[in-house]
Amino acid sequence: MRIGVLGTGNMADALATHWVRAGHEVLLGGRDRRKARDLATRLGGGTRHGSLREAAGFGDVVLAALPYGAGAEVVAELRTPLTGKALLDCANPVGPGFRLLTEGGASAARRLADAAPGAHVVKAFNLCHEDVWRMTPPAFDGLPLAVPVCGDDPTALAHVAELVRATGCTPLTAGGLDRAGLLEATAALYIGLWVGQGADVRAMAPPLAYATGPQAA
Numbered sequence: 001m002r003i004g005v006l007g008t009g010n011m012a013d014a015l016a017t018h019w020v021r022a023g024h025e026v027l028l029g030g031r032d033r034r035k036a037r038d039l040a041t042r043l044g045g046g047t048r049h050g051s052l053r054e055a056a057g058f059g060d061v062v063l064a065a066l067p068y069g070a071g072a073e074v075v076a077e078l079r080t081p082l083t084g085k086a087l088l089d090c091a092n093p094v095g096p097g098f099r100l101l102t103e104g105g106a107s108a109a110r111r112l113a114d115a116a117p118g119a120h121v122v123k124a125f126n127l128c129h130e131d132v133w134r135m136t137p138p139a140f141d142g143l144p145l146a147v148p149v150c151g152d153d154p155t156a157l158a159h160v161a162e163l164v165r166a167t168g169c170t171p172l173t174a175g176g177l178d179r180a181g182l183l184e185a186t187a188a189l190y191i192g193l194w195v196g197q198g199a200d201v202r203a204m205a206p207p208l209a210y211a212t213g214p215q216a217a
Contacts, residue, residue: 001025001159004059004085006052006074008035011090012065013043014133015125015167020045022166029055057081061088061159062119068093068101068108076115083118086156088163090125093184098192100185107181109150122151122160123180124171126187137168148174148183 001024005012008030016026020043027048030036040049048058056062056078064071068091075082093101093108102108113121124147125133132138138145147164149171151157161171174183193199 001162002058002060003027003163004029004055004057004062005065006030006055006062006078007065008032008039009065010130011125011133012063013039014130015063015065015090015163016043016047017134018136018167019163020047024163024166027055027058029053029058053078053081056085059085061086061156061163063088063090064112065090067091071108072111072115075112075119079116079118082116085119086151086153086159087112087116087119087121088125088160089121089123089180092126092187092191094188094191098188098196100188102181102184107177107184109177109180109184113177120151120153120156121177121180122149122153122156123177123183124149124160124164126183127190133167135168139168145169146172148172150174150177150180150183152176 003019003024003026005016005026005028008028020026027050028036028040029050029052036049040047062082062085064075064087066074071091089109089112091108095101109121109123147169149160164171190201193201
């Protein structure tokens with residue numbers, strides 16, 4: 001698969017590393033061509049580099065590895081080359097005090113969709129720190145990490161599911177793009193508990209056998 005990456009930061013690095021290892025073609029795009037070149041060199045595997053526009057036009061899937069505040073603006077500039085593409089959003093709109101910056105408004109993923117209405121936006125990879133995505137594979141207690149995926153277009157969802165599996169994780173269907181805000185709110189809650197309180201959020205959920213009550217065990 002051909003994957004364009006918008007951005008050269010930690011999430012771009014962590015996810016693209018898996019995809020290059022899995023044999024996918026990757027083009028890294030950034031405003032700073034030097035950073036894009038340096039990251040492409042480090043990833044190896046024939047990874048290319050170029051401008052944001054070149055990355056948008058290259059991929060069957062385009063990863064928007066961009067800060068929440070800049071994502072919609074960048075995507076709006078690239079709406080033409082993004083038309084018909086799967087646009088993968090991994091941003092977390094979380095601000096000071098672990099506050100959800102989109103509260104009461106459209107999700108970060110929906111804002112990308114509004115900025116590039118011809119693209120098929122899919123939300124995924126937003127629930128973990130980038131260092132988790134650097135694990136090979138991300139697995140805990142012998143189980144691969146499950147990655148919730150939200151989107152509306154079947155082809156885009158299939159592409160993203162393939163990329164989830166390429167990281168060693170399991171894709172988890174989480175509904176349409178209208179549910180992306182739930183993933184973003186979950187991240188805000190988790191980050192606040194993890195970082196703010198040092199809590200183990202896994203302790204909030206019972207084993208699956210008890211999901212509908214003790215009688216199911």
